Amino acid sequence: MRAGTVRRKILANSALILLLMAAATLYTGFASLELDQSVEVLFRNNLVLERLQGALSQTEASFSEYLRTKSSESLKDFIKASTHLTDQARELNRDIVSDEILLLQRDLTRTFDTYLRVAEIGIQAKRGRDIPGYVERYETSARHAAGARILISDLKARFLSQALQAFSLYRNLIPGVLLSNAVLVLAATLLGFSLLLGYSRKLTEPLSRLAEAASAVGRGDYQIPIPQLNSQDEIATLAYSFAQMRLSIQQSFLDLQSRADVERTLLEERMQVLELNHRLKDAELLALQTQINPHFLFNTLSAGLQLAGVEGAQRTEAFLENLAVFIRYALTPPDRFVLISDELECVNRYIFLLRLRFGQRFAFDIRMDESIVSVEVPALILQPLIENSISHGLADIETGGLITIRGTREKEQAVLTVSDNGAGMAESERLAILTEAADFDKSPGHGIGLRNVIRRLHLSTNGRGRVELVSGEGQGLLVRIVLPLSSPEVLG
Amino acid sequence: MFRQVSWFLVLLFGLALAGATTMNLVLINQARKALDEGILGTKTRELPAKHHLALVIPDTTDSFFDGLIAGVRENSAASEVAIQVFRYRESAPEEAEAYFQLCLSSHVDGVVLFTGSERDQRARVAQAEAENVVFIPVGTQAPGGSGQGFIGSSSFLQGVESGTLLGRLKGQSARVGVLLTSEGDSDARSDPVFHGVSLALRPYQGAEILQVARVGPGFLSGEEAASNLLRSQPSINALVCASAPITEGAAQVVVELGRVGRVVIIGTDESVTIDRLVDKGVIAASVVRDSRKMGAVALSSFLAAREGTPFRSAVEVGFKVRSNKAAQP
Numbered sequence: 170m171r172a173g174t175v176r177r178k179i180l181a182n183s184a185l186i187l188l189l190m191a192a193a194t195l196y197t198g199f200a201s202l203e204l205d206q207s208v209e210v211l212f213r214n215n216l217v218l219e220r221l222q223g224a225l226s227q228t229e230a231s232f233s234e235y236l237r238t239k240s241s242e243s244l245k246d247f248i249k250a251s252t253h254l255t256d257q258a259r260e261l262n263r264d265i266v267s268d269e270i271l272l273l274q275r276d277l278t279r280t281f282d283t284y285l286r287v288a289e290i291g292i293q294a295k296r297g298r299d300i301p302g303y304v305e306r307y308e309t310s311a312r313h314a315a316g317a318r319i320l321i322s323d324l325k326a327r328f329l330s331q332a333l334q335a336f337s338l339y340r341n342l343i344p345g346v347l348l349s350n351a352v353l354v355l356a357a358t359l360l361g362f363s364l365l366l367g368y369s370r371k372l373t374e375p376l377s378r379l380a381e382a383a384s385a386v387g388r389g390d391y392q393i394p395i396p397q398l399n400s401q402d403e404i405a406t407l408a409y410s411f412a413q414m415r416l417s418i419q420q421s422f423l424d425l426q427s428r429a430d431v432e433r434t435l436l437e438e439r440m441q442v443l444e445l446n447h448r449l450k451d452a453e454l455l456a457l458q459t460q461i462n463p464h465f466l467f468n469t470l471s472a473g474l475q476l477a478g479v480e481g482a483q484r485t486e487a488f489l490e491n492l493a494v495f496i497r498y499a500l501t502p503p504d505r506f507v508l509i510s511d512e513l514e515c516v517n518r519y520i521f522l523l524r525l526r527f528g529q530r531f532a533f534d535i536r537m538d539e540s541i542v543s544v545e546v547p548a549l550i551l552q553p554l555i556e557n558s559i560s561h562g563l564a565d566i567e568t569g570g571l572i573t574i575r576g577t578r579e580k581e582q583a584v585l586t587v588s589d590n591g592a593g594m595a596e597s598e599r600l601a602i603l604t605e606a607a608d609f610d611k612s613p614g615h616g617i618g619l620r621n622v623i624r625r626l627h628l629s630t631n632g633r634g635r636v637e638l639v640s641g642e643g644q645g646l647l648v649r650i651v652l653p654l655s656s657p658e659v660l661g
Numbered sequence: 662m663f664r665q666v667s668w669f670l671v672l673l674f675g676l677a678l679a680g681a682t683t684m685n686l687v688l689i690n691q692a693r694k695a696l697d698e699g700i701l702g703t704k705t706r707e708l709p710a711k712h713h714l715a716l717v718i719p720d721t722t723d724s725f726f727d728g729l730i731a732g733v734r735e736n737s738a739a740s741e742v743a744i745q746v747f748r749y750r751e752s753a754p755e756e757a758e759a760y761f762q763l764c765l766s767s768h769v770d771g772v773v774l775f776t777g778s779e780r781d782q783r784a785r786v787a788q789a790e791a792e793n794v795v796f797i798p799v800g801t802q803a804p805g806g807s808g809q810g811f812i813g814s815s816s817f818l819q820g821v822e823s824g825t826l827l828g829r830l831k832g833q834s835a836r837v838g839v840l841l842t843s844e845g846d847s848d849a850r851s852d853p854v855f856h857g858v859s860l861a862l863r864p865y866q867g868a869e870i871l872q873v874a875r876v877g878p879g880f881l882s883g884e885e886a887a888s889n890l891l892r893s894q895p896s897i898n899a900l901v902c903a904s905a906p907i908t909e910g911a912a913q914v915v916v917e918l919g920r921v922g923r924v925v926i927i928g929t930d931e932s933v934t935i936d937r938l939v940d941k942g943v944i945a946a947s948v949v950r951d952s953r954k955m956g957a958v959a960l961s962s963f964l965a966a967r968e969g970t971p972f973r974s975a976v977e978v979g980f981k982v983r984s985n986k987a988a989q990p
Contacts, residue, residue, distance in 0.1 A: 196682070200689050265710045265743045272713060272745040276767035283766045316763040338695040346688045353681035360674035367667030 174402035175372065182368045186361040193357035197350045214328040217260055218321050224254040225281070225321075229314050232288045236295055236307055247292070251285050270327055277320040284313035375404050379411060391419050463500050467493060488525055491518045499549060504629060509576060509583070510542040516551050516574065523559065530570060531563060537576035541583045546652060547629040553618030554587035554648050560618075562591025562646050581654045588647035593640040603638065619648065626650065710743035714963055715764045717757055718775045720748035721878055724905045724932040725952045726775070729799065732956020733773060740964055745769070751843075751878040761785060764794065771795035771963040773956075776804055777844045786810075795966040797959050801950065802845075802853050803975045810972035812958050814950035814980065816903070820857020822948045822980050823901045823927040827858070828865045830925050830945055831899050835868035838890040838897040840883065840907045841875050849873045854903045871897055876907050883910020891918060898924055905930040908947065912938045931983055939985055946984030954978045 231246035258281050261274035291306030378396045385393040395412045398405035470493040477486035495518045498511075513535070520533050555572055563570035575586045594602075605620055623636045630652065639647040716733055718726045730746060737744050747763070749756030757774065764772045765788055772789065776782060776798045789796035798804060801816040827835050841852045849855060855873050862868045871894045876886040883906050891897055891914060900915075902908040908928030912935075915924045921943050928935055928947040938944040955978045962972065 193678070197685075200685060203689065203693070265713045267708045267710055267738065267743045269745050272743055275713065276715075276745070276763065276769065279767040280763065283768070312762060313766045316759065316766050319759060319763060320767075335695045339692045342688050342692040342695065346685060346692060349681050349685035349688055353678060353685055356674050356677035356681050360671060360678050363667060363670035363674050367664065367671060370664060370667060 174400075175404060178368075178372070178402065182364065186364055189357050189361050189364075193354050197353060200346070200350065212332060215325055215332070217257070218325050218328070221254070221257050221261075221277075222318065222321050224250060224257050225284075225314060225317055228254050228285070228288070229310075232291070232310065233307075235292060236303055239295060244292070247288070251288070254281060255285070270324065270331070273320055273324050273327070277317060277324065280313055280317045280320060284310050284317060287313060372404075375408060379404070379408055382415070383411065386415055386418070391415060463496070466496060470496070488522070491521045494518055495522065499552070501548065504625075505548050506545040506629070507548045508542065509537065509544050509546055509585070512546060512548065512551050513537055513542070513576075515549070516555065519552050519555060523555075527559075530566075530568060531559065532569075532571045533574065534571065535574040537574075538578055540578045541576050544583045544652065544654065546583070546585075547625050550622050550626060550650060551585065551587060553622050557618045557648075558587065558589035558591060558646065562589040562593065564591075566591060578654075583652040583654055585650040585652070586647060587650075588645060590645040593642050593644040593646050594638075595642050599638050599640055622648075622650075626652075708738065709741075710737075711741040712743065712770045712963070712967060713745065714742050714771045714773065714960070715745045715747060715760075715769045716773045717747045717749065717760045717764070719751040719754075719757075719878075721751050722880065722906055723930065724935075725930050725950055728930075728952030729775070729956045729959075732953035732958075733960050735953070735957050736960055740960065742960065742964070765789065765792045768792060769794060770967065771797065773797045773799055773959045773963070776800045777802070780804055782811075795963050797962055797966075799955055799959055810962065810966075811975040812955050812962065812978065813975065814952070814955060814978050815853065817853035817857045818977070819903070819929065819948050819950060819980060820852075820854035820859075820901070821861045822857070822982065823854070823929075824858035824861025826927050826946050826948070826982065826984070827899050827901065827925065828862055828868065831865075831868065833865045833867035835862060835865060835899050836894070836896045837862065837868070837870045837899045837901060838887075838894060839870055839873040839901045839903070840886050840890065840911060841873065841903045842907070843875050843877050845875075847875075849875050852903075854901070858901050876904075876910075878906070880906045880910045880913075883907035884914055885910070887911035887914040888918075891915075891920070891924065900924060900926045902926065902928045905932050905935060908944065909934050909938070912943045916943060936983065939983055942985050946982055949981045949983055951978045951981060 228247065228250040231243055231250045234240070234243035235247050237243075258278045261278045262271040263275055263278050264271070265275065266272070287306050287310040291303040291310060294300075294302030294306055375396045375398055382393045382395045385391075395415065396408050398408050470489055474486055474489045474493065477483075477489055495515060498515045498518075516535070523531065551574065555574075558572050559570075563572070569590070571590050573586070573588045575584075577584050602620060603623070619638075626634045626636055634650070634652045637649040637651065639649065714733070714737070716730065718729065730744075734744050747760040749760055754777075757776075761772060761774055772794055774785070774796065777800060782796075782798050782804045785798070786796055797810055797812065799812045801814055801819070803811045803813055803815075827837060837858065839849075839855050839858055841849050841854055845852050850873055852873075852875075855870070859870060862870070872890055874886050874890060876882045883902065883904075886907070887900060887902075887910055890900070900911050902911050905928070908926065908930070909932070911926055912928070915921055915926060918924075926944045928939075928944045929950065930952070931947055931949045935944060935947050939947055958976055958978060962976070966972065
């Protein structure tokens with residue numbers, strides 16, 4: 170960039186316009202002056218003739234004076250006047266040409282010659298004291314002088330006529346000249362104005378666009394294009410610098426935005442940690458609370474068991490014993506693994522408790538393959554299924570309710586089934602249970618125990634174990650638990 | 662868009678400026694050229710010549726002199742003769758002498774001088790010879806004492822021709838008024854035109870010239886004279902006019918008096934007006950003096966004299982008659 174380029178451009182443009190106007194003004198001025206001078210020249214011929222007439226009169230007077238006084242002074246005057254007359258006559262035409270005015274000039278010069286010749290002869294006669302001679306020459310010269318005056322007068326008249334004709338033609342042209350002068354000045358003015366208009370626009374347009382861009386940036390809009398200038402002046406530099414500045418601002422904003430995103434993410438993570446901590450504390454509290462209640466419950470049940478023994482209430486004592494064992498089993502951590510034999514014992518105790526409550530309303534058929542009794546399975550996977558059959562499938566059956574529990578080994582899988590001959594469930598309900606079991610966050614509906622089993626089995630076996638439901642409306646429910654045997658005896 | 666408009670305006674006004682400047686230059690150039698026409702020292706555009714011939718004639722509207730000048734100029738360029746015309750006032754014939762003297766003092770090569778018959782030309786011939794200037798008098802009637810070199814169209818013959826035409830048209834019933842130019846003897850009845858008319862009418866018994874008058878120069882003088890003549894002599898049925906302006910004036914009077922056809926006009930020379938009036942029948946015929954031929958002969962005589970051939974005798978160039986069909990025999 171060269172310093173002061175815009176200033177130079179403005180100066181150059183202004184100078185151009187001023188020069189244009191000055192040239193137009195000067196031209197019209199000079200043209201008018203030229204025409205004025207031409208008009209002066211128009212009457213030059215008459216001035217020449219006027220001088221000739223004066224020179225002739227002077228020559229005549231000096232000639233007369235000499236003839237009268239015969240003084241050397243008058244002779245000198247005559248010589249001087251006649252020389253002057255001859256010199257003046259040199260401006261006139263002497264050639265024979267086919268132009269009457271030029272022929273008149275020729276007549277005049279030759280008449281002057283004749284006159285001067287006769288006058289000189291008269292002077293010689295005067296010197297020779299030839300009185301008749303110089304008198305005759307004087308008269309003759311007077312006639313020639315008169316003839317010359319006629320010619321001068323004729324020439325003057327013709328020149329004047331010619332001059333008037335020329336002037337008339339000239340005057341006819343003058344309005345046109347003046348009009349063209351006016352048009353010239355007007356055109357020059359308008360041209361200058363147009364140049365000014367165009368150049369000011371050219372100069373200010375990038376500035377306006379730059380201002381618009383600056384205003385847009387002020388509003389937070391970074392999309393307005395910044396003029397790309399190829400010139401090397403200050404405006405181009407300004408535009409380039411502004412573009413750079415906008416880029417920097419945009420980059421800074423992006424940096425700030427990404428930093429804010431990171432901080433927000435961190436904050437969210439921190440909030441999650443806090444939430445987890447909060448939940449952990451709740452869990453700890455709950456754990457403490459649940460630790461307190463079982464102790465209280467077991468102590469109470471033990472007290473009841475001792476009381477039943479003391480009082481000899483064997484049936485109550487058996488109930489309390491089974492209940493206490495069952496509760497202890499149920500309250501142990503749910504993610505532990507137990508032997509199927511332990512699970513089967515829990516089921517038997519649960520059935521004992523059910524029979525105390527329901528009597529012989531439900532029948533239970535339990536057959537367990539000995540080859541799988543030592544297989545480890547997640548705790549409490551059979552009892553909730555039995556509870557589910559009693560609560561739902563067999564809830565409306567007063568008599569004849571049968572719950573069948575089977576345990577078999579099929580190749581590398583341990584298969585446990587719990588079935589009933591109850592009301593069964595519709596296909597949509599069956600699918601809903603399976604789907605809801607996969608998404609534990611959903612609110613549980615019917616069959617909470619069933620979904621609990623499905624879920625826990627899935628989590629504890631890392632998806633290798635599965636639960637299958639076979640049912641239909643009025644066709645009972647069969648829950649089939651398939652447990653892959655990763656080792657001959659241990660599942661988990 | 663704005664830029665395009667700006668550049669369009671620049672182009673438009675630039676062209677306007679260029680156009681106005683060009684127009685201005687052209688107009689100024691024309692103006693200067695117009696002024697230059699009248700400025701001294703523009704001889705370069707004129708043709709150079711070998712001989713300088715001056716023509717001294719009256720300043721009148723008579724077409725006779727236009728023909729005379731045209732005749733002199735006709736071959737002047739080819740003969741390398743520069744023609745200069747001096748016109749003296751018809752009412753001041755002494756100016757003719759002044760111009761003649763001027764021609765001598767300026768030593769032109771030749772002078773063609775229109776002269777009346779009343780002046781003896783011998784003195785002029787002598788002066789011209791003394792200055793080695795060729796002198797050719799021209800006119801309608803040879804001046805006394807100097808027949809040599811004169812070129813003319815005889816007024817007497819013109820009168821005879823006019824009278825003959827009148828005789829054919831009016832015969833014995835001719836009642837004639839004769840209007841003559843102001844040049845010549847104050848006694849109009851001694852004018853050669855009058856004599857010619859009188860002679861030509863002589864065979865027609867009863868035909869008579871009722872009045873004769875001299876008329877000043879110009880068309881209006883002709884009108885006045887013809888009007889006076891016709892009012893003072895209502896029986897006049899024919900007018901003989903001795904010049905073109907008189908003919909035009911007389912014709913105008915006849916038209917105004919409503920006597921076209923009843924008053925026969927025998928005019929002189931030709932002009933646009935006379936030709937038109939002849940065609941309309943207002944003027945029966947015009948006896949045209951062949952002034953063009955007179956001029957041409959004057960030029961050839963001048964050239965012959967410059968070559969050393971002396972004048973032998975006067976030259977009569979003759980007439981032609983311009984008439985409408987009714988006047989033709």
